[in-house]
Amino acid sequence: MSDLIKTAGKILTDAGIKNSRFESELILSHLLNIERWNLYVNPPEINSIIEKNFFSLIKKRAQHIPIAYLLKKTYFFNLCFEITSGVFIPRPETETIVIAAMHLFPDKNLKMNVLDICTGCGALAITIARLFPYATVYATDISKRAVKIAKKNVSLYGLDSRVFVRRADIISGNIREKFSLIVSNPPYLTEDEIKSAPEEVRKEPFRALYGGKNGMEVILKILKKTRDIIERHGFLIFEVSPSQIEFFSDLSDYGFVRCYVFKDISGVERVVVLRKI
Secondary structure (H helix, E strand, O other): OHHHHHHHHHHHHHOOOOOHHHHHHHHHHHHHOOOOOHHHHOOOOOOHHHHHHHHHHHHHHHOOOOHHHHHOEEEEOOEEEEOOOOOOOOOHHHHHHHHHHHHHOOOOOOOOEEEEEOOOOOHHHHHHHHHOOOOEEEEEEOOHHHHHHHHHHHHHOOOOOOEEEEEOOOOOOOOOOOEEEEEEOOOOEOHHHHHHOOOOHHHOOHHHHEOOOOOOHHHHHHHHHHOOOEEEEEEEEEEOOHHHHHHHHOOHHHOEEEEEEEEOOOOOEEEEEEEEO
């Protein structure tokens, strides 16, 4: 088994994949349906079928297909979510939105309506619903594939009665509620940023990454469309590019004021909190 992992690790290293041994272990333990540490504590028998499937996935990973797509799962805020190709993979940076929401609403038993725009696999909506057990959460995405996987994840966590996923461009027409909190990790990469992004990032859905020529296209649509559905003094939280932070310093034309900027796990200003005036 160790030779198997060593060989796979070299294939990935030669392809420019970081943490090649770790990822080889993840892929093998996934195929064996065991925890990674059990590869060494209780080494399993590797048959020819497992070995063939293992190197098939290693070959795909060497082509810089995101490992989340290969394992069909991803993690966010210590929760596991099903994922599929064609759906944006949630990042650790986006967990900052959850931290900001917890800061704004210290009472976890508060009854409120929350809207998650550009929900992807539903990670943000589901995480917030679990942290705020009396919240009703609506989640929207323009992608049919994203909506399908988000609904599946909602069901896996038994939240069908409180988390409602709709396909929509920003906001669904059949949502009539007012919201205390709106969150969004919208597409915000520019043309140049898309071109210079790592190869595996460019294998994610273009529409979930590209925010228009200057990266602000979807953000501006959200600002315009949410003004009338957010409660007075309600909050709108965005994940954005650090280069876009300055734009949010004056939002009087949109009916919002910037009240907080949160740094992500790398210490980079990544999340802005807006309050409706």
